[in-house]
Amino acid sequence: MGDITPQxxxxxxxxxxxxxxxxxTRNLLSAVISVSAVGFAASVAFLFLGAPDIAITQxxxxxxxxxxxxxxTILLDNTAIETHRDTLAVVSSLIFFGLLLGFGAMIFGSQGxxxxxxxxxxxxxVYVQTGLPATYAANIVASVILDFRGYDTLGEATxxxxxxxxxxxxxxxxxxxxxGEAATA
Amino acid sequence: xxxxxxxxxxxxxxxxxxxxIVLFGAYIVxxxxxxxxxxxxxxxVIACAFILVMLGHGRDVAFERLGERTASILDSTGALAFLxxxxxxxxxxxxxxxxxxxxxxxxxxxxxxxxxxxxxxxxKVSTSLFLVFSALAVFRKRSFRALLEDDLT
Numbered sequence: 527m528g529d530i531t532p533q534x535x536x537x538x539x540x541x542x543x544x545x546x547x548x549x550x551t552r553n554l555l556s557a558v559i560s561v562s563a564v565g566f567a568a569s570v571a572f573l574f575l576g577a578p579d580i581a582i583t584q585x586x587x588x589x590x591x592x593x594x595x596x597x598x599t600i601l602l603d604n605t606a607i608e609t610h611r612d613t614l615a616v617v618s619s620l621i622f623f624g625l626l627l628g629f630g631a632m633i634f635g636s637q638g639x640x641x642x643x644x645x646x647x648x649x650x651x652v653y654v655q656t657g658l659p660a661t662y663a664a665n666i667v668a669s670v671i672l673d674f675r676g677y678d679t680l681g682e683a684t685x686x687x688x689x690x691x692x693x694x695x696x697x698x699x700x701x702x703x704x705x706g707e708a709a710t711a
Numbered sequence: 712x713x714x715x716x717x718x719x720x721x722x723x724x725x726x727x728x729x730x731x732i733v734l735f736g737a738y739i740v741x742x743x744x745x746x747x748x749x750x751x752x753x754x755x756v757i758a759c760a761f762i763l764v765m766l767g768h769g770r771d772v773a774f775e776r777l778g779e780r781t782a783s784i785l786d787s788t789g790a791l792a793f794l795x796x797x798x799x800x801x802x803x804x805x806x807x808x809x810x811x812x813x814x815x816x817x818x819x820x821x822x823x824x825x826x827x828x829x830x831x832x833x834x835k836v837s838t839s840l841f842l843v844f845s846a847l848a849v850f851r852k853r854s855f856r857a858l859l860e861d862d863l864t
Binding site for chain 2: 578579581582583586587589590593594597598658661662663664665667668669671672673676677679680683684686687690693694697
């Protein structure tokens with residue numbers, strides 16, 4: 527693969543513009559579509575960077591989220607945002623991002639940023655070198671997320687399980703009726 | 712949302728396409744340890760097939776094919792299966808140890824518990840995302856404003 531920097535910068539510019547449109551537009555449906563455009567551009571960027579696993583996941587999740595958000599948006603009576611944005615919230619979030627960038631520069635400034643694509647952790651070298659002989663999985667990503675880093679995936683699955691449990695409990699509008707209480711309910 | 716679903720064109724195309732989508736999702740789940748993909752992305756593809764049925768045919772047909780209760784049970788089964796496979800490792804030495812038969816690399820039946828974990832996660836993700844879609848988009852029959860007015864009065 528040749529130099530992919532121009533493609534990546536184009537995608538990055540597209541994503542920044544899409545995010546700004548999503549924040550600034552007054553129509554909820556336009557905002558939802560702009561956010562999805564940013565997500566699809568991120569998927570293409572992952573493909574350029576040689577991460578097909580993440581690209582596939584990003585693509586399918588983006589499609590699902592787009593369907594759910596559009597479905598939720600068109601159920602609303604009025605999709606235009608009428609209230610003005612809170613100035614205090616904007617200013618405080620800007621200060622927060624400034625602090626984040628400042629502290630990041632303080633941490634990385636002393637030792638310099640690592641080379642693009644260079645791993646931050648030494649342990650990942652062991653994963654790459656012993657992935658196939660240790661787990662017999664040809665896809666190195668599968669061997670990392672389900673064998674070396676199984677704890678992380680278990681935690682992620684737990685988070686997903688609990689959040690979906692909570693969403694089902696809170697969002698359902700038609701309550702369940704227990705058998706036996708049906709006559710009185 | 713009308714319970715009857717969309718037009719006959721959409722229904723026909725849905726019936727034609729939905730099997731292929733489930734097949735593709737099953738392929739991504741099963742070959743997650745050989746090619747890009749895995750339990751999560753394949754599960755989302757299968758969930759998209761369920762959602763397509765729900766959007767095209769309406770909620771009644773979709774819940775007939777995969778009931779809410781069945782989906783909930785399958786969701787919990789997937790999560791439990793993942794945990795059980797993780798505990799199987801304790802039998803061999805430590806939590807999450809790959810104790811199953813590993814086979815030869817680049818074959819479908821290889822890599823031991825990674826394939827089993829992929830299957831469990833695929834089952835869990837596909838049914839739970841279907842449930843979340845039905846909770847977010849279908850359970851609410853009336854408009855949000857009408858519900859608010861009901862709550863206020």
